[in-house]
Amino acid sequence: MNNYNINDVYMDVVTTLLSEININNKYVLRMDNFLPSKHIDKFNLLILENPNIYSENCNIFHNDSRKYIGIQFADLISGACFQYYENNNNEFMDIIKEKHRLIHYNKYSLGKTVKKKR
DSSP states (O other): OTTSOHHHHHHHHHHHHHHHHOOOSOOEEEEETTSOHHHHHHHHHHHHTOTTSOOTTOEEEEEOGGGOHHHHHHHHHHHHHHHHHHHOOOHHHHHHTTTSOOOOOOGGGTTOOOOOOO
16 A cells, blocks of 8 residues: 555545445535545545445535544544554444444555546
């Protein structure tokens, strides 16, 4: 993963997850304000133009995670995954693995373009 820009990895992980969870209704996507401002429009378009993500009436916000407990919870889960993969520390993953569906990210898909469904 060291060969990829962290912003591109972040955007790819998020769009991959959104493709997996199969949202079918109007929703608000509240993201941590992680991305530099020059990447936010690109990120929003990746979601809104991805045929595998329901984006009709989707509102996307980039907020300070300290103000939203849902973003803080996502940070907790991602921190557990980081500890597992980077430090071989499975203490937190053992707690959440039976309670949540874990999706393994395929880094080899990074940079591939998505073909629109017809």
